[in-house]
Amino acid sequence: MDEKRRDFLKITGACVLGFSILPVLKVSAKQVTQPPEKRPAYKDHPKALHGKRWAMVVDVKRCQEQNKKGECRKCIEACHTIHNVPTIPSVKEMKWIWKENFEHSFPGTAHEFVPEEFKEGPFILLCNHCSNPPCVRVCPTKATFKRQDGIVMMDLHRCIGCRYCMAGCPFGARSFNWWDPKPYLTQMNYDYPIRRRGVVEKCTFCDERLAEGLLPACVEACPAKALVFGDLEDTASEVRRILSKRLSLRRKFELGTQPNVYYLV
């Protein structure tokens, strides 16, 4: 009797498992047998900017001089307003672009005799859009990925919020939505998505603006023209011209991530 009951339970279990797997099999079978759907052709905006390795050059001196005239936060305000980045004053803060002094921007590089004016900077920090990004390497769902044009992008609909990318990023460029961002937004830009809590976000080099032929918001907002944006693979680009003439620094170059944000000193 007992044996029969066990067999019955085994068969029932197998059936339940089979039926629950069936829909999955059907879906995957469909994908193999049916030809891909014809999608509407996607056309680029006529003015869209294309590049192979987008990069930014930060002219620290210019930024500094602008700040001497009075505290300047134009690039930060422009970016955070356009992208609905909430202002949360705590350890749970969110930022895509921010100011930092020399010592903390380039740990281990600063020494006590660095010129006083240089110590405070400010240095404008943002995602480095590394050519060899550790965040992309560690992401378990490909929610963060490297685009053809060099931009390190986020798929906010795929991110599971494991925050491995935050541990992986040596530049502290990533922010996690610990809370629902909405209550912390003073104004909302309805042309750009507002994130949900539970996902990681960061600077995207304004991919949405490049697609419409506009420069990144921070570059456009800078009154001192201290931020220069361009394609490093394009030999005629402004960024290439500047980098070939002036000495520049990259943050933590020794880690081999090949950051694409350069600081003129």
Added chain:
Amino acid sequence: MFDRVFKAGDDFKKLLKLLGVFIALGFVCYIFQYYRGLGITGLGRDVSWGLYIAQFTFLVGVAASAVMVVLPYYLHNFKAFGRITILGEFLAIGAVSMCLLFIIVDLGMPHRLFNVLRYPTPNSILFWDMVVLNGYLLLNIIIGWNALDAERMGVAPPKWVKPLIYISIPWAVSIHTVTAFLYAGLPGRHFWLTAIMAARFLASAFSSGPALLILLALFIKKRTKFDPGEEAIQALAKIVTYALIISVFFVLLELFTAYYSKVPGHTNHFDYLLFGLHGHAELVPWTWLSNILAVVALVLLINPNTRKQEKTLKIACFATFFSLWIEKGITLVITGFIPNTFEKITRYIPTIPEVFITLGVWAAGFFILAVLYKIAVSIKEEIGA
């Protein structure tokens, strides 16, 4: 076989009820976290992993330690462990269950969990950790259940189980190696970026896990008619001893590299742990408590007289377990973020709901463990082992 749980005595039911209370409290806090977001934890932009991921890391070690009873029994035919392999395997099931729960409670988007399967990403160590942990859980469920069932019937386990047992041995090593790789491959996190990480993880796992197993075995011996056997416990005690010595040795190696080279990226984190850094010393008491416990454990374990006495062995096992729990379940993960990538210090203190969620997951793991051990022990009692 589950029927034995329902026939259990009052004391066992009381234990389950107590664990149930903690599970319920943890669950309520988790619901709160689920609706409000991970903001309710003490985590932040700088210390972005905390108590949850640290518990996960520690418990992977406890899970992996089952191999310390399986390997001598199946590869070296060490008969004394035959009586307790099932305890090792069931401990692994409980521990891996906790690991998986800790990962889930740490996710910002838990309902997107299956994205890891939908978009498999072999370059991510977290993807491989998911593969090896789930595989290990499945292996131990299949092996443990079949072995116990066969024991109940008084026959040898089915033949197809044998290859699975052999696979489970390197698999156990793999779960902790891969978990160490989560940390040891990150540029810019100097505290974790050390080639010895996986070896350190394994050494600490093979002492903390068997230490817990000894305590559980002694508890079973006291409370049930099943005696896991003096020989098995003493053999485990030797394993704990050697593994703890190796574990401490590995930590000393880290300290040498840091303090002899004096490279700030290496010393900063250890300074924060051992002495405090720039006026921040949140983890210093924990570190020294862990160090003192390790020394106490080593003294009691290395001395054969105290190792052989049940009373002192118990103290040694408690000391080992808590010392290594502090090391991996608190300090190792948090210190990786302090100082942060800007060489700034942000302190992290877990919040009360975060602690209750953590306790809830531990309770859930021990609930599973208690049920499985009850079944195993009842069967051992029935067959008069």
